[in-house]
Amino acid sequence: MYTYEHERPAIAVDIVVFGYHSDDKPDVKILKNKDAKDSLSLLLIRRGIEPFKNHWALPGGFIRKNETLEETAERELKEEAGIENVFLEQLYTFSHVDRDPRERIISASYFALVETSKYKPSASTDASEAQWFSMNKLPKLAFDHDEIVKTATLRLRNKVRYEPIGFELLPQKFTLTQLQSLYESILGEKMDKRNFRKKILSYGLLKELKSKIKNVSHRPSALYAFDLKKYKVLAKKGLEFEI
Amino acid sequence: MYTYEHERPAIAVDIVVFGYHSDDKPDVKILKNKDAKDSLSLLLIRRGIEPFKNHWALPGGFIRKNETLEETAERELKEEAGIENVFLEQLYTFSHVDRDPRERIISASYFALVETSKYKPSASTDASEAQWFSMNKLPKLAFDHDEIVKTATLRLRNKVRYEPIGFELLPQKFTLTQLQSLYESILGEKMDKRNFRKKILSYGLLKELKSKIKNVSHRPSALYAFDLKKYKVLAKKGLEFEI
């Protein structure tokens, strides 16, 4: 390794927060675009300062002393959106020299999966404006955040096929139809109902609950819960989840 | 985003360089451990300065002005090992506060795949000692480089199944047996010869060459080359490579 006069760029973290607004939940109203119900959504923050003042951007901020990147991501998520204890994973570190007009800033990006009903932007502890946007109708974002979102979307699409992370986006109790719709909107393709159920149940990772959905004007559907403990045990033994 | 008195850690890049020393190539002798022929290997640098003086470490160094992380990785690879124009991909950014005893250093790691016969450590343009080590007999590394290598190994194992990157580790002309051995050592499992050939040939990505391996005291094997152009065309159309 060289000792060389090297640059000290600022280090920031940007977080791509995915949510899922399911059809049959009242929360849909939170979404700006009514037509985009039942779809993946993204949490954005309206910037209060220059550059890109009033533009929408990913939540994020600078790293502090004695803080890992992951801790920065957790802190910013809490400060800017009131979100904590969610699925969070490092995505990619963006380093183009001119990605920020002020000075050189390297951004380590993370992506998070959030059950939207638990985290309404209005509940944010911060004054900044946070809002869910349907992935189908995203505004142009500040900085290189469009690129970050694109990277995250690809990663989510790849990951959801081989790891049971979809459950992070759903309430604890969910129906198989909800689960299938979620997969369909992430993967962007329709799936066969019978085959989907057969496969997802074959892993034995879903417990069928006793309660059912009520007050719907059609046959009530069974509720399921994901058995995380069982998954962890099986995963260690080499279970290969795939859908 | 906050304006806040934030830390300015140093930014370094560390590169996990994988090579493959195949059985029937004379280069095997370069490897320290003769018993570990036909295996994945890792390029390490002996540190000339404190901390961890004389310990083995990943090649790498600090980012410079007007340089992206990827450019840093490319530059260091060239400076420290004389390696250029190889497969290089970002891996993960490590940020534990105490990962370097001197001061806070955040490391963006990359992994590279190198055809070893082209790059003999002795050809390095740099005075530092570079050497190939069999993955089966790695020394204890400096800093948190053990962890970085572990992360890279997992990534390589996952990636090689779904993308035809194995070819980056082989000479342009190779035999199907070599290719199979490579997959076996990356994945750590034996594969069936007939099934392997059937599958790998079924993608139509290998051209059989006219020449054959010569001067072996057994039936000479056909040589193949990977058709990168064809792969790129097919990949765009949605070809799903998997082995």
Add this chain to the structure above:
DNA sequence: TTACTTAGTGTTAATATTACACTAAGTCGA
């Protein structure tokens, strides 16, 4: 010419995937 070594090849059984349509259970309104 024989022994040795690795290259190269096909078939069958088991498993996994796909395609596909009707009945069940509730609500609502006439």
Add this chain to the structure above:
DNA sequence: TCGACTTAGTGTAATATTAACACTAAGTAA
């Protein structure tokens, strides 16, 4: 209360994929 409506829930047969398995071919060396 009955009929219309809506979504839930279920099985089977055809096809494709994977897995298991052993012998002949082509060269060198002694």
